[in-house]
Amino acid sequence: MMRRQIVRTPPWVAQAWTTGYTSSSSSPSLLFRPKHRRPLVRPQSGSEAAAWARRLSFSSSCTLSSSSSSSSSSSSSLSSLDQQQEQQQQQRDQQDEPTTAISTPTPLLAAPPPPAPSRFVPVPFSYRQEVELDIDTLTNLGMGLGRVTLSPEQGQQWQEYYYKIAQSSSRSNSNRPTKTRRHRNQKKNQPPNVMSLDWNHQENEEEAEALEDDNNFDVATAFAQDDDDKDDDLEQTKIQSSSSSSSSSSWVILVPSVIRGERVRVRIFRNYRNYSEADLVQVLRSSSSSSRVEPKCSLAGLCGGCQLQHMTIDLQRYWKTRHVQDALRQFQLIEEEKEDRKGGDSAQQDQDAAAVVVQPCLGTDQIYEYRSKLTPHYQEPAKSRRGTRNHPANHETDTTTTTTRMIAAIGFQKQTSREIVDVSYCPIATPAVNQAYQALRQELLSSELPPGKRGATLLLRQANLHPNDDDNSTNNTYVETDSRKYITTTVRGLNFTYKAGNFFQNNYHVLPLMVDHVVTQSTAVRNGAGDDDDAAAAGKTMTHLVDCYCGSGLFALSCATHFERVVGIEINDAAIAEAKANALANQLHHKCEFLSASAESIFSVICNFPRDSTAVVLDPPRKGCSHAFLQQLMAFAPARIVYMSCNPMTQARDAAILIQTKEYKISSVQPFDLFPQTRHIECLMVLDRQ
Numbered sequence: 001m002m003r004r005q006i007v008r009t010p011p012w013v014a015q016a017w018t019t020g021y022t023s024s025s026s027s028p029s030l031l032f033r034p035k036h037r038r039p040l041v042r043p044q045s046g047s048e049a050a051a052w053a054r055r056l057s058f059s060s061s062c063t064l065s066s067s068s069s070s071s072s073s074s075s076s077s078l079s080s081l082d083q084q085q086e087q088q089q090q091q092r093d094q095q096d097e098p099t100t101a102i103s104t105p106t107p108l109l110a111a112p113p114p115p116a117p118s119r120f121v122p123v124p125f126s127y128r129q130e131v132e133l134d135i136d137t138l139t140n141l142g143m144g145l146g147r148v149t150l151s152p153e154q155g156q157q158w159q160e161y162y163y164k165i166a167q168s169s170s171r172s173n174s175n176r177p178t179k180t181r182r183h184r185n186q187k188k189n190q191p192p193n194v195m196s197l198d199w200n201h202q203e204n205e206e207e208a209e210a211l212e213d214d215n216n217f218d219v220a221t222a223f224a225q226d227d228d229d230k231d232d233d234l235e236q237t238k239i240q241s242s243s244s245s246s247s248s249s250s251w252v253i254l255v256p257s258v259i260r261g262e263r264v265r266v267r268i269f270r271n272y273r274n275y276s277e278a279d280l281v282q283v284l285r286s287s288s289s290s291s292r293v294e295p296k297c298s299l300a301g302l303c304g305g306c307q308l309q310h311m312t313i314d315l316q317r318y319w320k321t322r323h324v325q326d327a328l329r330q331f332q333l334i335e336e337e338k339e340d341r342k343g344g345d346s347a348q349q350d351q352d353a354a355a356v357v358v359q360p361c362l363g364t365d366q367i368y369e370y371r372s373k374l375t376p377h378y379q380e381p382a383k384s385r386r387g388t389r390n391h392p393a394n395h396e397t398d399t400t401t402t403t404t405r406m407i408a409a410i411g412f413q414k415q416t417s418r419e420i421v422d423v424s425y426c427p428i429a430t431p432a433v434n435q436a437y438q439a440l441r442q443e444l445l446s447s448e449l450p451p452g453k454r455g456a457t458l459l460l461r462q463a464n465l466h467p468n469d470d471d472n473s474t475n476n477t478y479v480e481t482d483s484r485k486y487i488t489t490t491v492r493g494l495n496f497t498y499k500a501g502n503f504f505q506n507n508y509h510v511l512p513l514m515v516d517h518v519v520t521q522s523t524a525v526r527n528g529a530g531d532d533d534d535a536a537a538a539g540k541t542m543t544h545l546v547d548c549y550c551g552s553g554l555f556a557l558s559c560a561t562h563f564e565r566v567v568g569i570e571i572n573d574a575a576i577a578e579a580k581a582n583a584l585a586n587q588l589h590h591k592c593e594f595l596s597a598s599a600e601s602i603f604s605v606i607c608n609f610p611r612d613s614t615a616v617v618l619d620p621p622r623k624g625c626s627h628a629f630l631q632q633l634m635a636f637a638p639a640r641i642v643y644m645s646c647n648p649m650t651q652a653r654d655a656a657i658l659i660q661t662k663e664y665k666i667s668s669v670q671p672f673d674l675f676p677q678t679r680h681i682e683c684l685m686v687l688d689r690q
Helices: 011-019 046-068 070-074 078-094 152-174 181-189 313-330 341-346 431-445 511-523 532-537 554-562 573-585 599-604 627-636 648-659
Strands: 130-138 144-149 250-255 263-271 275-285 377-379 410-413 420-422 455-457 460-462 486-491 494-499 544-548 565-570 592-596 614-618 640-645 664-672 682-689
Touching (some): 130 250, 130 275, 313 648, 313 664, 377 420, 410 431, 431 460, 494 554, 494 573, 511 614, 511 640, 511 664, 511 682, 544 554, 544 599, 554 565, 554 592, 565 599, 573 592, 599 627, 627 648, 640 648, 648 664
Parallel strands (some): 565 592
Antiparallel strands (some): 130 263, 410 420, 486 494, 640 682, 664 682
């Protein structure tokens, strides 16, 4: 009697059968397709398929049983094996299962969660942990701020984590050479310099040092007021947790796309030393449903360009006014407000108790399609930087090894990282800019990245006057993409020509309002306040104007007809050349003088200006004025300072320095909504000499 040959399935096939490897449904001739093995050929005829099915099922059971007791499986008789094989076939027949196809069972385990980033801080929350919290306020970055109470276990984990960091830092510092042996011995006996080890007593907690932030988070301008403890702010250089005894274990969480008063579910993606950042998962409860609107942009919340599209325009301007107030309050320039915060977003600020009145944020009805300049970015593909192909290729026919470097995305950075979001259309840009952007984008995406180029920033800038039109007719469709070419913009009847890459305001709808306010405040007649010196100067009009950081001469030329003499200064030589050309083109060169130097050098030129009738206009960059400039400004002591700024925090800082001398007081503060749907604010502050 001949023995029947037993066909054993390789272990990898048995493993695929038991653990659920993906079957190849698209290729009927393949049974399994593991990545590290050649495919197993499935028989095509009915009889062969039935035999293969019986053998595979039998061999899989043999393989599994051999892992538990290899000795018993090796000594089993052929008759018992035949009986077991026949029993299995009878069970298949009873269940009416086809023997010509073998289906792979579905995996029992769900897909594992994404791994945490290598530099993720695991305390007090794990990666992508979901938390529910109430939104208390908004920061001036457009982020919602809420607090949650940590459990004792979370507090202990946080304490142990940073205690280990402090110990390792102390050891590294102890290994550094010191001056004397006595000093080294004292240093060894000292306990590690760490924050308070009692989680419930953090009053003396050290200032948090921000960990490396991939999103380029602007902590320097982040602040917000707590409802219960006014001293707990997101200050200019740090974000502090609550330090009051009533809420000593509260933890700050920042969330985008939320409104104050909402209860939300969020997912943590980054922990810092004393606050966390999270993504919005769901709005559970809203106290102001009428204030939330559907964003026009499908990328709102993901793209970092707009932060406030989920709010009504009235609520956006309310918060922008509020942020200017908070900046002044941060430097004690206005009194603490007495606003009933329980009133929700419709509550108005209490202006009676404030020494300085901040006017409501001023804007226009053009809240979309207003931005005349876009600067989208693109980067070298990440895979090509690693030296591998980032574009799918036909491996059967392509035998080349050349790396294809195609641009993957063109757009703006994410809110939470520096990764580029692919943006095909921007709703806040003008239609002409969007049309030019789509044409340029299509051209770039269909071409390879030039060798050696790691990315670039594009420029699309619309001018409301074509530079080649002799009859000065407007042409709203002209968009320049070359930063070195000149374009012309008309503001209140004056033409300003400048390079497309140079600075100029990007909202032609709000810009005339800003210019009108600067002209009005610069030329206003001085009012006496009761002092002898001020009473003597009361009723005087401003006769001389100094425009520091003048750029292309926007404010200087706009005010020129109201003054006897105007001097502008700018450190950029190209901007000064543009300002002189603009003065000549507008026939104002006989009243205006422009100098190329630092702002501090202006005072040597205007030393003979009458200070009682001289107004100084300031429009510095976001970092504000330098300390040397402020010292010379106070020494010159002009009658009025008209300060325009895109950063209310540095503006309030500079104003506090001027007010400390007791020579100046704030006369008015007017915010402008120059960029609706975003967190950015322009603010005009007027300081009069007392």
